Amino acid sequence: MSTSYRHRPGRRLAAAAVSVLAAVTLAACGSGGGSGSDSAGAAPGGTPVSGGRLKIAFYGDLQGCIDPNQVYWIESRSIDRNIADSLTDQDPKTGKIVPWLATSWTVNPQATEFTFRLRDGVTFSDGTRLDAAAVKTALDGTHDLGARSILGVTYLAGYQATTVVDPTTVKVDFSQPNAGFLQATSTTTLAILSPATYRETPEARCAGKVIGSGAFTLDTYSAGRSVKITRRAGYAWPSSLVTNKGAAHLDGIDVSYIGEDSVRVGSLTNGTIDIAWPRQPISSADQQVITASGATIETRALPGIAGILTPNVTAGRPLADVAVRKAVQKALDLDSYAKTVFWDDYPVARSPLTSTTPYFTDESAKLTHDPAGAAKLLDGAGWTLGSDGYRHSGGRKLTLTYITPTPSPGDQLIQDQLKKVGIDLQIKVLTIAQLTPQANAGSYDLVATYLTRADPSVLGSAIDQAVSKQYTARYSQDPATAAQVSRLFVTGQSTVDPQRRASAYQDLQNYLVDNAVVFPLYDRVQTAGVSKKVHGFAWTSEAFLRANDIWLST
Amino acid sequence: MARYLAGRFAQALLVLWAAYTVVFVILHVLPSDPITLQLSAGGADISQLTPAALHDLKARYGLNDPVGVQYVHALWHALHGDFGMSLTQNVSVGSLIADKLPSTLELTAVSLPLMLVGGFGLAHLAVFVRWRPARTLLARLPAVGVSLPQFFVGLLLIQLFSFSLSWFPATGSSGWRSLVLPAVTMSLIGASMLAQLLTRSFDDTWREAYIVTAQAKGLSRGTVQRRHVLRNACLPALTLLGILLGYTVTNSVVVEAVFSRNGIGQLTQQAVLGQDVPVVQAIVLIAAAGFVLANLLVDLLYSLLDPRVAHAAGTG
Numbered sequence: 001m002s003t004s005y006r007h008r009p010g011r012r013l014a015a016a017a018v019s020v021l022a023a024v025t026l027a028a029c030g031s032g033g034g035s036g037s038d039s040a041g042a043a044p045g046g047t048p049v050s051g052g053r054l055k056i057a058f059y060g061d062l063q064g065c066i067d068p069n070q071v072y073w074i075e076s077r078s079i080d081r082n083i084a085d086s087l088t089d090q091d092p093k094t095g096k097i098v099p100w101l102a103t104s105w106t107v108n109p110q111a112t113e114f115t116f117r118l119r120d121g122v123t124f125s126d127g128t129r130l131d132a133a134a135v136k137t138a139l140d141g142t143h144d145l146g147a148r149s150i151l152g153v154t155y156l157a158g159y160q161a162t163t164v165v166d167p168t169t170v171k172v173d174f175s176q177p178n179a180g181f182l183q184a185t186s187t188t189t190l191a192i193l194s195p196a197t198y199r200e201t202p203e204a205r206c207a208g209k210v211i212g213s214g215a216f217t218l219d220t221y222s223a224g225r226s227v228k229i230t231r232r233a234g235y236a237w238p239s240s241l242v243t244n245k246g247a248a249h250l251d252g253i254d255v256s257y258i259g260e261d262s263v264r265v266g267s268l269t270n271g272t273i274d275i276a277w278p279r280q281p282i283s284s285a286d287q288q289v290i291t292a293s294g295a296t297i298e299t300r301a302l303p304g305i306a307g308i309l310t311p312n313v314t315a316g317r318p319l320a321d322v323a324v325r326k327a328v329q330k331a332l333d334l335d336s337y338a339k340t341v342f343w344d345d346y347p348v349a350r351s352p353l354t355s356t357t358p359y360f361t362d363e364s365a366k367l368t369h370d371p372a373g374a375a376k377l378l379d380g381a382g383w384t385l386g387s388d389g390y391r392h393s394g395g396r397k398l399t400l401t402y403i404t405p406t407p408s409p410g411d412q413l414i415q416d417q418l419k420k421v422g423i424d425l426q427i428k429v430l431t432i433a434q435l436t437p438q439a440n441a442g443s444y445d446l447v448a449t450y451l452t453r454a455d456p457s458v459l460g461s462a463i464d465q466a467v468s469k470q471y472t473a474r475y476s477q478d479p480a481t482a483a484q485v486s487r488l489f490v491t492g493q494s495t496v497d498p499q500r501r502a503s504a505y506q507d508l509q510n511y512l513v514d515n516a517v518v519f520p521l522y523d524r525v526q527t528a529g530v531s532k533k534v535h536g537f538a539w540t541s542e543a544f545l546r547a548n549d550i551w552l553s554t
Numbered sequence: 555m556a557r558y559l560a561g562r563f564a565q566a567l568l569v570l571w572a573a574y575t576v577v578f579v580i581l582h583v584l585p586s587d588p589i590t591l592q593l594s595a596g597g598a599d600i601s602q603l604t605p606a607a608l609h610d611l612k613a614r615y616g617l618n619d620p621v622g623v624q625y626v627h628a629l630w631h632a633l634h635g636d637f638g639m640s641l642t643q644n645v646s647v648g649s650l651i652a653d654k655l656p657s658t659l660e661l662t663a664v665s666l667p668l669m670l671v672g673g674f675g676l677a678h679l680a681v682f683v684r685w686r687p688a689r690t691l692l693a694r695l696p697a698v699g700v701s702l703p704q705f706f707v708g709l710l711l712i713q714l715f716s717f718s719l720s721w722f723p724a725t726g727s728s729g730w731r732s733l734v735l736p737a738v739t740m741s742l743i744g745a746s747m748l749a750q751l752l753t754r755s756f757d758d759t760w761r762e763a764y765i766v767t768a769q770a771k772g773l774s775r776g777t778v779q780r781r782h783v784l785r786n787a788c789l790p791a792l793t794l795l796g797i798l799l800g801y802t803v804t805n806s807v808v809v810e811a812v813f814s815r816n817g818i819g820q821l822t823q824q825a826v827l828g829q830d831v832p833v834v835q836a837i838v839l840i841a842a843a844g845f846v847l848a849n850l851l852v853d854l855l856y857s858l859l860d861p862r863v864a865h866a867a868g869t870g
Contacts, residue, residue: 062824064643195833203645218592225727225816256812258725266717267724433829499803 008325011444026475033455048249048536052552056275057258057267058544063528064223065206068188069142070149077188078544079227079255082248084191084212087116087135090183090454092300097182100239101130101213107496111179112158114172115165122135122237124194125217125305132164134195139172141191141198141291148202151453154461155184177494180457181499183358187453187542213237215548216249227255242538242548249536249551261286268529269293274552276529277545284343300539302524303357303454303528305462306349309446309519310403312475318398319445322383325516328400328549330374332414333419334367337522341410347523351509354460354523359456359492359505363513367520374421383422391422399424400445405432410521439471447472448523462487464520477517484511495514562853566846573842574632574835576669578625581831614639637836638861642828647836650821655840657727661740661809662802664733668741669798673748673791680749681756682779693753704805708739708812717861727816736813740805744798751794755787762786789860796852800845803837 004524063073068080087102102116122130139162142152157175165171174181183189194211208221215238216229230252238245258264261278265286268276276282282290288298311319311328318324338346347355350364375385383391383398389400400423404411407429415425425446439447449462449472460467463476466486477485488511492504512518526543536549587754612618616638631638637647680692715735716724722734759765760783768778806819818837825833 063786127663172583199602207645222819256814257816260709260812260814263724263812263814270717272716272721272723272725431827431829 002554046535046553047550048244048551049553050249050551051251052554054250054253054275054534054547054550054552055256055273056253056277057256057264057273058277059264059279060257060259061224066208066218066221066223067205067210069138069152069193070145070202070206071188072150075257075277077542078277079229079253080188080191080212081214081544082191082216082253082547083120083214083229084210085214085237086187086191087185088182089241090186091241092356092539092541092543093263095303095356095454095541096185098240100186101135102185102235105182107182109497111177111181111494111496111497112174114173114174114181114185116170116185118168118170119237120168122213124185124196124211124213125232126196126211127195128194128196130192130213131167132170132388133167135170135192135444136162136164137195137198138192139190140195145202145240148338149189151187151189152236154458154467155181155187155189157467158279160388166440177490178494179493180348180455182496183452183453183455190423198492216253219252224257226257227253229253229255238548242546243536244549245341248548250547253547265289265529268295268531271330271531274531274534275545276526281342281346281525282527282529286529287343287527294532296530296532298528298530298537300526300543301347301354301356302452302457302526302543303354304452304524305450306350306352306354306520307448307450307522308462309341309448309521310463310472310476311480311516311519312442312445312447313481314475315478316441317445318400322515323377324383325519327374327377327381328423329367329519330370330377330416331418331423331514332367332519332521333369333417334521335369336417337410337413340413341408341522342525347525349523352454352512352518352520353505353509355453357456357458358454359502361506361509363509363520366513371421378421378423389419389422390424397424398413398422399426401426401428401443403428403430403435403438403445403446404448405430405435413523415546442471442475446519448521452524452542456495456501456508458487459508460493463512464483464489466490481517485517558857562850566850567614569846570839570842574629574839575625577835577838578628581829581834582621582624604713632839634833638832640825640830640833642824642830642833642844646691647832649751650833651818651836651840654817654821657815658802658806658810658819660727660733661736661806661815661817664737665741665744666799669744669748670795672741672745673752676749677747677756678779680753681783682775696746696749696753699742700750702742704739704743704808705812707742708809711735711739712812727815727817732787732813732815736809736815738808739812743805744795744801747798748791752787752791755790756783759787761784763809785859789856790853792855792859796849797845799848801842802844803841 020494058075058078061073061075062115063071063076064081065073066069066076068077068084069079071077085101087100088097088105089100090097101122103119103121105114105116107114116135118130118132118135124130128134139156143159144154145155147153158174158178160173160175163171163173174183193214197205197209197211200209207223208218210218215235217232219228219230221227230247231250233247235247236245256273258267261283264278265282266277267273269289276290282297292298292448311325313320319328334349338348348364350362350367351360355358378391378398383393386392400418402411402425404427407427411427415427418425438444451458451462462468462470462472464486465473465477467473467484467489485508486507488504492501492508495504526539530537533552533554535551535553538546538548538549609618616624618772619627628638635648637651639645640650676692676696680689683689683692712724712735713838715721723732724735726732754807765778765782768782773781803818803822806817807822808816808819809815811823818840819834822837824830825837
């Protein structure tokens, strides 16, 4: 679903060339190996000082929208987290939902009715009070966005109405169970904006007409060029996860976009920017350059759908046979994938969900690399090894077509791993414009996807046929399997009892791996290079930036 | 002269129309549907829409009409400067272009003089220096410049002048400092090509009989070069310059990516990858207009510099 905007092809070589160059230059300059950071958590780097503007460079801004309710683009959501508050917050360590704009809440056992009690004394930056009516306007407004808010559509699935019970109490009703909604209220997508915002057109909101109640206010947003946000004086309602209970330490944050990895890294090491925030994990060569300059690498394993491949099981295609799918699973060496494509202790995929997703189940015992087992399964399925090293059945070669908009060294690695058991993987690199129609038509065998959200129901938006019309859902299961998968998703969504949700999602993950409905490939990690000047750096649960506690030393 | 100008102007319009039409045809025979693309850019899928919503959406972009009608509509609006709405960014193409064009024009305006100074300077040196090894080296240098990939030069300059020496910023588009490195990168290939061409025509012109006459009159090397050689040798260079100027958009794709400048080049890349048909169409038209304009200017300059052309135009 969101595989489309990763690194742009063709820059890889340039980036590699220059990171080598940069490494050499730096080594030659003999830059002192400043080690260790005092950035994360409570600052041992001293007492926070107020002032200064944080300069941060992201990879890009292809969506060109800053409205938290509409945007799915990760980088914009990181900015939004600091200008807009949500009803709840989520603890990045435990996944627990904690109070923010709502001080407490109740959910009925069917997970169709959510009642929130609101915090007192909160105002938006235009001076309007945050009350039950404002929350209703915000949720109705986000729901009205429809398909303009791709994330909102899933978060608010079955949304019926928000009712103002009294000025500080709102009730949200759903026509179907939506246990994931509580977590959704902690996201930027369901951030509560000022009622004035919802009188603007969606286009105007995207272009920057958004007013939140956050610790910063949006000054200027120039799509793809720059963003400036400024501290809001008198801010006093952070979530309980924030140490600094008052206004932010920073005067403001200046955001720029640098598409080229090597230039972004160089700008960090020479002090032009304070935080370099790429989309793909920072390569180990660049990590060395960054740490050599005294800056640190911050990482957070992203919650949500892991990097997965989904099959096309249409009758007549090789992957329609569950034995072949299981053989593919066994042929994949996830351990060496993590080590080769990323770095030595990069987390290995252990489930279709990443390890930081709530209710993640460790399936690694079933995901072991077993080429002999794969060969046996393929023999049993009638695919016999030919003299060309590939398997054949009835005169047909065992060829799988993999379509992707973004070539990655990982693709060649999988190709090689599958070749070892006699499967011919054809990699077809297409522009997103070519990929969409081809994938919708089902002319592929494997396609990759991932998505970030700290709730296991996110997997449904990619593979549950009852929820999603995406090709990753439509073609990855035959009707019987699809019914079973949907049933497991419904069970997980229809209870808020943590124990029952855990067991439902455990069953789901077991079922997906046992039947090779999806192929986990790699865990996902967000990395950021952070200058030694920066203290109090913090990730949100969904690995966005939280700037309340950040301060700059000189 | 007026008739000549009118003829050239009509020709320019014809070229623009042809460019517009060819692009329209090519983009419309591509096997994909703009609505699907637009939805997928927003992360949605066409099957999530009701048929009525789909119809509305198509009507909004005028996609329900037959292709012929779409073409006439698009052309009519384009003639009035209205290129429609971007399919992926939800804003008008006109405002997108207006937003990005100044930065690219700025870059071109700075890199053009650099190209001229670099090209003419190097060629001058190459024919003027008398020590043979230096002369050979200078004559070979442009070949190196032409073969260096732009992105590589750009990254090298960033490493040296931004990261090591901190003279110029590596990214952004604010202030003259941020223009220096991208403009140098952009002018390099053009300057090398100019130098290559000029060195050769200088060499050729120096062998002409009228140069011998000039020298026999007792003129210095410098005066001969300035008065006689340059004027005759620069005519082919002028033609090349017109072509180089026309390549502005193409050049800016790489340079703007390397230096994170938000201009027409970046827009082109995004629009092409996302098959944002109206945007691509507008950019092609701008590029074509640039080409036509540059060549028109060159032709007019030709008639000023070369009396023979002016004479032919006057009688023809």
